[in-house]
Amino acid sequence: MENFTSLYFIGAGGIGMSALVRYFLAKGYHVAGYDRTPSDLTEALINEGAEIVYDENSALIPEYCRHPKTTLVVYTPAVPESHNGFSYFRENGFTIVKRAKLLGMITRTSKALCFAGTHGKTTTSSMAAHILAQSPLECNAFLGGILKNYNSNLILSNTSEFTVIEADEYDRSFHQLSPYMAVITATDPDHLDIYGTEEAYLESFRYFTSLIQPGGALVIKKGIKVQPDVQKGVTIYQYSADNGGDFHAQNIRIGKGTIIFDFVTPKEVISDIELGVPVKINIENSVAAMAIAWLNGVDAVDIRKAMASFKGAKRRFDFWLKTANIVMIDDYAHHPDELKASITSVRALYPDKKISGIFQPHLYTRTRDFYKEFAAALSLLDELILLDIYPAREQPIPGVTSKLIFDKVTCSNKELCHKDMLLEKIKQRNFEVLITLGAGDIDRMLPAIKEILSA
Template sequence: MEIPSYKYVYLVGVGGIGMSALARYFNHQGFKVAGYDRTETELTRALASEGVDVHYDDSISLIPSDFRSNPADTLVIYTPAIPSDHSELNYLIANGFKVIKRSVALGVIAASKRTLGVAGTHGKTTTSTLLSHLLVEALGGVNAFLGGIAKNYSTNLLLSKNDVLVAEADEFDRSFLQLFPNAAVITSTDADHLDIYGSHEAVLRSFADFINQIKPGGALVLKQGVEVPLENKEIAVYRYSIDKGGDYHAENIVRNSNGTYTFDIVTPKTRIEACTLGVPGWINVENAIAAVALALTVTDDTEALKRALASFGGVKRRFDFYINTPTLTFLDDYAHHPEELRASISSVKAMFPNRKVCGIFQPHLYTRTRDFAEGFAQSLSLLDEVILLDIYPARELPIEGVTSQIIFEKITASNKVLITKSELLDVLSKREIDVLMTVGAGDIDKLVEPIADMLKNRYSIK
């Protein structure tokens, strides 16, 4: 498929984080870009301000007329999160438009680049964003399609004149099988998206297929302890960890007073001494090791990598601190799988070992809640206090008997409460807060600013 042959690009689900990056890419490339999304958000407003025509009602008449009247010149991209009865999408399919998934579009763009893929059931977004920041410093620029908003750049899309591209390789809907990277990292292969895969074995098979698509002469950087079939004999395989050995790992790790860490990075060829990561959290040290390992496949400028580690500002909604004082801390994190949740909570507990941590968790999807209720409860039980909200359904219809209650009843923490989202601010206003974290992939993010404002006013923090 030759994308330059089109004049118009229409995106169904344009407000998604991956879709919005594509919208920005095509807009920058000079295409006329428009799209539909169900909900107006900060991201869709940003797209509109950049010249993308966005509407919020599923109405064929709202598709711009020059798009509708030129099927041969219009490329349609959709996200698999769009329901099958969506009238706009069905109209476009029925009327001869070229209609492709988001992953196919990314695969076409990546095919002409030197692609570095970041895969894994969790850790992808922070690792790929950090990798991109490293390469901006080391190479003077990079192309990157990110699954979050990089705080250093206030965007999820980076563009450069060089041919290196960083792509978040998403296992959802087997999207990453559209990528044929020159090198890749895999951070984790936990069971997830079982509504798509059916079993953990099928998840592992898909990761094995992704590895098989790494180009001959390329490299795979695999987290120590992750077991996945390694059938590609044409690539080099490296292991990484924080402090459990492997080809890439950290030594001399010191926790700083602000929750960040200073450490040496040991590689097969060298040691990068006294690196300080600009964002706090033990889990981010692990992400940094993975990002540096992949960066070293395209650069040997270790001093630039060290500078970039220190200046990394993080990703919005990934271990994102809004308040961090000796007596009050509030952060937000996107964790929505039991292992992500465990890693996030454990990192916070390690940062603040003598403080009381309260977590607000919004489960994401009925199927994920059903499949992992026990795991969610175990991870949440690491908290001192648990505030559990109702399930955010996203693309799913309710499943009989599946509510947040099936997680709640398994949580062993003695201080726990199950409430609705509308009750949250009132409940928090009556509690003494020490360390507070909001966690989840749904619309809990809309409560983050109100919570931060309430806490700042209550505790007189400027």
């Protein structure tokens, strides 16, 4: 990086890219970029000093990013080859790298603690980052969600040797990393548009384990399918919520809006861990996060204090409204197993309430590959409003619509709805507990939904 004085990010508003934008702004670089649409995140980046546009016209690239020797260009796999700005940089001899490669370059100079998995990795990595940041060890962290404790997806330290990273398996991005320690939370098949088969997906995780550096460790959920292939000198630990393993919970106490348990490690039991976000799935997530912190020397007092003060990440079981009459929760869940875990957690918190859900499917390929599994998870609801598929990077696939899911959902109160009609539908309903689900753009409607429910 010593030759570069500026960076241009194509897809700057993505959750992973934006953490890098913030990192290089903090390091004093000139930073500009493009994103397809404005968002709260892009507006925050602009306020922090980045120059971001929403038109791909290369004429809008600022002068300080027009010099190939001093400008590094960063992109995500979701950016099409035909993108005008992308074409300009390719045709004019710029150094162009994927986001994952740049993240790998940064983390090779520190002890990288990498969190991978089909689901659970954002919450688990965020918990670990918070524990370390609140301890004398501190950390840098590049995360896949906006942490409420910091109002950012980036944590910086000028002294820490540790970097916490959410390791994304999409497009095999996590193969660019050099973990000192790694966590694997889940390996339920996903991204089959990239991998093709479950076997190839699992092989990608197996290869990821081979990247862990000697002297480090792998903390892997007990019972998942991956067969680790670690280097000599890497220690493997297993964890679970309450199903044994090297790290697990015991003496779990759930009630009156709290979850408290004892954390079992290979050498000690840390009593009375209280979850700041008291959701049942967070028992498992916190065990993995605390395991990494404990293995790196964080003591019981700091672990206990950090877990109680952890406020969670936005869009991860995020309470927007909680009154005697109505509860509104938002969750990023976009894989069938995530939906099942989220809905089951809501049901455990509110066993006597009607549980309603609004789900926006994410990607045509994911819908095509898992529509039966989506339907089974959504059938756990009492009431479902199902939106159109959010395409993200994909073109439509003939015959693949939300109706594939809808037709197999078994809850009796279900309805298909176009997004532009959603607010009117909500005005006509009486909700007790409403959970919005999906990884698309449904989050942009949350303030309006909350306003209707609060009226």
